[in-house]
Amino acid sequence: MLIGDVARRSGVSTRMLRHYDSLGLVRPTGRTSGGYREYSDEDVRRLFQVEGLRSLGLSLRQIARALQGPTCTPAGLVRDLIRWTEERLDRERELLDRLRTVAAAAPTGWADVLRITELITGLDSPSAALRQRSALAPAAEVRVPAELLAGAVLAEADPNVAGALRWALGRADGDALATLTSGARSENVDTRRRAIQAITELTGDEATVVLVDALDDPDPMVRRHAALALGAHGEVAAVPALVDLVIEGGHDVEAAEHLGALATDPARAEQIVSALAEQLAAPTTDSAARSRLTQAILELPRTVAQPVLRRLSRDDDPVVAWTAAAYLEDEDATSR
Template identity: 65%
Template sequence: MLIGEVARRSGVSARMLRHYDALGLVRPSGRTVGGYREYSAEDIRRIFHVESLRSLGLSLRQIGRALEDPAFAPSALVSDLVRWTEDRLERDQELLRRLRAIDASAPTGWQDVLRVVELMQGLSSTSATRRQQAVLTRPEGASVPAELLAGAVLAESDPNVAGALRWALARSGSDALATLAAGVHSEDVDLRRRAVLAIAELPESPGAAAVLADALGDPDRTVRGHAALALGRRGVTAAVPTLVGMVVEGSHDVDAAEILGTLSRDVECADRIIAALVDELTAHAADSGVRIRLAQALVELRGTTVREVLRQLAHDNDPAVALVAAAFVGVLEERSAKGGGDEDS
């Protein structure tokens, strides 16, 4: 079979067949009277073997060894090919991520493209200082894809850089909730913590409260705490049990107590909060530190019930608890005398 017909039937160009011949990879078994290459059935089978190995990513030199050296074992080479392919896919995924980020920024010119590329390069630096500078020194008003910033927030372990990223994300005006919400459901607890903290600092957006409410059930105390503080600041009373738990645990207890005080402006919610705090006082009768924190939370609330509970605590068997409670009773009485409004409403 002549080279032209082999090319048509095999799909391998005549030029490539000549190249295979020059390399000694597939040499035609015969020549015609006119000197033209003539391929046998065995030659054609070898061509298909070459093409099959090429489809796996082998170089022509490796293919030659595989076909000629009986001792050439495929296992090591295939393992190398797997590793090289994985590396290439990783590079391609990174390229795709960059291209999508640039596309999402809706660039109007190449300067916009270059700014986004420069930001991505800065964020991928091993230097925390450079990553932070990349966020803080971007031009005012420059469009940055929310997905890019959100992805950087989820990946950032340095607290200073993470703070700068959350600040930039919150003021970007873009909707990054979908990316951050995926982080809230990650198996990586550090990633969940970063995601909830970032959502907490976003301007209120539809769906954010629902994501944070889901995080109240997270097994990690820090995740639950970030979610409860954010929800409480937004007036969501579902955060009350977690906020009370934070007072008991001493985790951001001052912030939690202040938010409980704000939520207690609703009379029905106030009754729930007082009841929960009193229950915890009973449950931790032997823990002075917990009871003092609970007293500190009570003083943030309003109502005669709160004052009565603190008066009882002022006679507590624990001198430290009694001293703190007595001081808080004085604070409430002074507040009432100044017209601060200490009556149940």
């Protein structure tokens, strides 16, 4: 079979067939009396083998090794191909993300494209100082996509840079919540912490829903961020978590203040005082936690706090009893 016939039947150009010949990949076993290449059926089968391996992404050099080298095992070569392909896809996904970020910035000219590219490069820098400067000083003329900053927040381990990114995120255009919500559901606890901390600085019903869901997170730091943010916004769903923070200590003063503010609503006051009193009566609550719970009751409106404090003024724990009695005495002196 002459080279033209092979090209028509195989779909491989005559130029490529000559190239294969020069590389020793597919050499015709015969020549006509006129010197033209003549391919046997075995040559054509080898050609299809070469084309099949090319379809898997092998280079011509790799194909030569695969067909001629006894040390080149199919399984090992395929594993290498998988690894190389995954690495290439990662690079292409990164490029695609960058292109989408530039498109989201709605550039009006190449100067805008360059400025948003500089911002992306700065946020990807290994230098924390450069990342922070990039977050704090984006070009004023360029619309910075919130999604870009949200993605950077989720990946940022340096607390100073993270703070700068959250500051910039609050001033960026677009919707960062979808990106942050994905981070809040990550299996990586550090990513969840960063996501929830950023969401606490957002407003709106959708952000509140994500924070309420975070109250059930297995990580105490995630729960704390969510509870304190919800308490500051008057969300009653945070009450059990705020009571837990009072018991645990560390952020008990802030949690008690939020409980006091929530209890100014008569519809919530009984729920809150009951939750605190229940933990005070629990046999597993230690003396230090009972003292913090008593202090939290002092933050509640007088009408709901006094009945509980009168009981506590006779408590077996002297610190609890003294704290309750002192408050009641002050109240009596004030009311005279």
